[in-house]
Amino acid sequence: MKERHIRLELIQEPVLAGPSGVIRAVGWDLAARVAELGLAQGSKIDLAYRIRENDHADYGGLEVEIAGIDLSAT
Numbered sequence: 001m002k003e004r005h006i007r008l009e010l011i012q013e014p015v016l017a018g019p020s021g022v023i024r025a026v027g028w029d030l031a032a033r034v035a036e037l038g039l040a041q042g043s044k045i046d047l048a049y050r051i052r053e054n055d056h057a058d059y060g061g062l063e064v065e066i067a068g069i070d071l072s073a074t
Contacts, residue, residue: 006030008066010047025049027066037071044072 006027025047027034039045048068054060 004029004031006034006066010064023064025064025066027069030066030069033069037069039069039071044074046070046072 008025008027010023010025011021012023037043037045046069047066049064049066051062052065054063
């Protein structure tokens, strides 16, 4: 995704996300926040999100849209 946005593959513990255990999520204008937090693969995070429908012809369907992100306290 462009320089301003993020796309994450999230794993919830215990795994409740489905057969692969992965939830795909997008965050609009959150790239700077991710850099500020110093997130890397395996980081534990807390998310505020909403479920929405993407009507894009190639990427359509339900998706998790990240509204806020922070490092997990646990």
